[in-house]
Amino acid sequence: MCGRFVITSAPAALRQLFGYVEQPNFPSRYNVAPTQPIPVVLVENGARHFRLMRWGLLPSWVRDPKGFTLLINARSETALEKPAFKKAIRRRRGLIPADGYYEWRVVDGRKQPFFIRYADGAPLGFAALFETWIGPNGEELDTAAIVTAAAGEDLAALHDRVPVTISPRDFERWLDCSSDEIDSILPLMTAPRIGEFAWHPVSARVNRVANDDEQLLLPISAEEMEAEAEAMKPKKLVRKTATGSADDGQGSLF
Secondary structure, X not given: OOOOXXXXXXXXXXXXXXXOOOOOOOOXXXXXXXXXXXXXXXXXXXXXXXXXXXXXXXXXXXXXXXXXXXXXXXXXXXXXXXXXXXXXXHHOEXXXXXXXXXXXXXXXXXXXXXXXXEOOOOOEEXXXXXXXXXXXXXXXXXXXXEEEEEOOOOHHHOOOEEEOEOOHHHHHHHHOOOOOOOOOOHHHOOOOOOXXXXXXXXOHHHHOOOOOOHHHHOOOOHHHHHHHHHHHOOOOOOOOOOOOOOOOXXXXXX
């Protein structure tokens, strides 16, 4: 799956790669989390556009968002059948610019975060599905989910699911929603090739959404991992034995 990701490339570089007409100026993000605004590239009236959407897809038929499960990922194997995604995969496909993402693996009984990126360090485009939810008072909310696939042999060591990444040569094919025909995009919804991605362990500071700085991307050593694990262990309370004179019969509130 994908529950946190990173955007560090310069806005101009991402604009050139994805080819949208807008010129947004946004800061680097090192810990993008669900429900936050995320950039989505889509095609509208024959041109690519940059839109901010909430990470967590809301189908148009949802009446009360508070009672609906947050859909941050869409499984590629079932997206054509699930009511929440079956229309979006045909008519509302997008790309999410990113530079990598985080995944957690259980190490010695605790969850250790890893940062994952293209081995060559290039930006990547997550395959996304989006919907515009319209509320009872006419309010509109653009929402999106990241498409995932079963992990390949190498990335499966971290997690059994991975985000689907679309190669720049396939951007046009993925974004073309001019018809309901989807046979051409089905081969794109697969795991990356073995060796295409690289990863390393990072600090557990990424677990807190409030932490959003470049230090999160730095690799940590086995010793640092052990130190963090030790620091996160619950502290044992030591009870002190009362000393001093016996009760004089008056008692005390303090």
